[in-house]
Amino acid sequence: MTDSCLFLDAAARGDLVQVSSLLALGPSLLNRTGHSGWTALMLAARNGHYEVAEALLSHGCDKFSVNNSSQSAYDVAAFWGHRHVSDLLGRTGGGPPGFDLHPPESYFGRETLNRLSAKRTDRVWLEVKQSDPDTVYLLFSNLSPMVSGPKEDGSTKLCRFRYEAVKDLLQKLATVLVFLGVERRKKPSSSSDAAELLKRCGEKNCCFPKTPNRDLLRFSEDEAGVVAQARSVLAWHSRYSFCPTCGGSTALEEGGYKRSCLNPGCRSLKGVHNTCYPRVDPVVIMLVIHPDGNQCLLGRKKMFPVGMFSCLAGFIEPGETVEEAVRREVEEESGVKVGPVRYVSCQPWPMPSNLMIGCLAVAVSTAIKVDDDEIEEARWFPRQQVIDSFRGTRVTFTVPPRQTIAHQLIRHWIAVNSNL
Numbered sequence: 462m463t464d465s466c467l468f469l470d471a472a473a474r475g476d477l478v479q480v481s482s483l484l485a486l487g488p489s490l491l492n493r494t495g496h497s498g499w500t501a502l503m504l505a506a507r508n509g510h511y512e513v514a515e516a517l518l519s520h521g522c523d524k525f526s527v528n529n530s531s532q533s534a535y536d537v538a539a540f541w542g543h544r545h546v547s548d549l550l551g552r553t554g555g556g557p558p559g560f561d562l563h564p565p566e567s568y569f570g571r572e573t574l575n576r577l578s579a580k581r582t583d584r585v586w587l588e589v590k591q592s593d594p595d596t597v598y599l600l601f602s603n604l605s606p607m608v609s610g611p612k613e614d615g616s617t618k619l620c621r622f623r624y625e626a627v628k629d630l631l632q633k634l635a636t637v638l639v640f641l642g643v644e645r646r647k648k649p650s651s652s653s654d655a656a657e658l659l660k661r662c663g664e665k666n667c668c669f670p671k672t673p674n675r676d677l678l679r680f681s682e683d684e685a686g687v688v689a690q691a692r693s694v695l696a697w698h699s700r701y702s703f704c705p706t707c708g709g710s711t712a713l714e715e716g717g718y719k720r721s722c723l724n725p726g727c728r729s730l731k732g733v734h735n736t737c738y739p740r741v742d743p744v745v746i747m748l749v750i751h752p753d754g755n756q757c758l759l760g761r762k763k764m765f766p767v768g769m770f771s772c773l774a775g776f777i778e779p780g781e782t783v784e785e786a787v788r789r790e791v792e793e794e795s796g797v798k799v800g801p802v803r804y805v806s807c808q809p810w811p812m813p814s815n816l817m818i819g820c821l822a823v824a825v826s827t828a829i830k831v832d833d834d835e836i837e838e839a840r841w842f843p844r845q846q847v848i849d850s851f852r853g854t855r856v857t858f859t860v861p862p863r864q865t866i867a868h869q870l871i872r873h874w875i876a877v878n879s880n881l
């Protein structure tokens with residue numbers, strides 16, 4: 462074995478003594494590359510050898526260099542979950558400029574309200590709050606929030622109402638009232654906020670949007686979180702008017718967070734029953750990475766806009782782990798077999814009430830056979846083609862908009878250079 466091979470091998474094994482002695486004899490080994498352009502630092506990072514990485518850095522090795530797949534040592538450590546090593550290496554700027562390593566907080570995911578769930582059972586407190594002039598009301602019709610806009614930049618804003626404006630509405634039998642919470646931060650300009658509170662419907666061009674689902678993606682991050690919470694609870698009310706256990710009528714309780722059966726003999730009144738509370742459906746959504754590390758698997762449903770491809774996704778079934786659901790759905794939809802699965806981030810998706818659990822998954826087979834019922838086409842996309850699509854240069858396909866976790870997962874993969 463050449464000194465170069467010995468050195469790289471020692472780094473990969475975490476042999477600090479040999480790494481140090483070889484470096485003492487030949488300092489030029491420090492940034493030497495081996496197979497596929499991997500340096501000693503990358504190999505140490507790959508296997509989580511903190512002390513070797515530390516020693517290489519102290520000798521001044523180049524932590525910004527990248528291998529043939531454009532990965533830096535940091536990317537390798539981050540991908541393999543060696544947090545201590547990736548922290549040591551810091552953000553190196555690995556991945557193409559403009560791509561963030563950490564997936565951003567998800568659209569629909571921001572909690573601007575403190576839900577104060579303990580207050581939901583305090584009827585007196587809720588009643589006082591209801592007529593409080595500072596209380597803000599948001600109106601929904603057919604699960605669409607009343608908004609003003611869209612403005613020139615395409616954004617919309619929730620219309621906020623005072624008690625006076627909605628008190629007649631609150632008397633109506635069909636009205637469902639949900640206590641969402643209290644604002645975490647009292648904004649300094651609370652007087653201008655109060656001025657924004659509308660006395661009557663119909664002011665300030667308020668309307669219910671005509672393209673409801675698309676319009677849900679036009680809010681600020683702060684408002685999107687509130688909309689997600691409200692819409693999912695309201696969707697539950699609209700689908701669970703009657704008791705799922707006995708079919709009896711139900712009454713709203715706990716600030717709109719519970720429906721209790723009015724039939725005194727109903728089983729749902731004994732013990733805790735999830736049928737009485739708002740439901741959330743877990744869905745796995747995954748970016749599957751080719752065994753070569755440099756391509757990802759994206760598919761299209763027939764209903765997608767022309768040219769758009771997205772991550773595969775599917776509902777978790779009862780008694781299934783996240784990892785198993787990822788493997789099953791990917792194989793069902795594309796015929797590709799998946800090995801390791803890693804959780805990345807999640808997103809509440811209020812259409813009507815999913816929790817999207819975003820994962821990276823590594824394929825162990827590559828042949829594609831799509832399930833025609835669900836997927837029209839699935840393909841392996843080379844990394845560069847995906848980057849080009851994001852950048853708007855040489856666009857050969859499009860990805861879903863930035864508000865979706867599908868978009869964020871693909872972006873994340875590009876940023877971490879996730880191969881190997």
Ligand SMILES: NC(=O)C1=CN([C@@H]2O[C@H](COP(=O)(O)OP(=O)(O)OC[C@H]3O[C@@H](n4cnc5c(N)ncnc54)[C@H](O)[C@@H]3O)[C@@H](O)[C@H]2O)C=CC1
Binds near residue numbers: 774
């Ligand atoms: N935010 C995002 O980036 C994305 C969100 N999604 C959401 O994830 C959901 C699930 O993805 P799919 O590929 O459609 O799932 P899927 O691959 O499991 O297939 C959907 C089918 O599963 C059945 N199903 C099983 N459990 C269900 C449940 N609890 N509710 C409704 N249908 C159920 C139905 O027959 C349905 O047609 C989508 O409906 C969509 O709302 C999907 C992709 C991207």
Ligand SMILES: [Mg+2]
Binds near residue numbers: 773774775776790794
């Ligand atoms: Mg699916």
Ligand SMILES: [Mg+2]
Binds near residue numbers: 775790794835
């Ligand atoms: Mg499926």
Ligand SMILES: [Mg+2]
Binds near residue numbers: 776790
């Ligand atoms: Mg399914």
Ligand SMILES: [Zn+2]
Binds near residue numbers: 706709
């Ligand atoms: Zn019942």
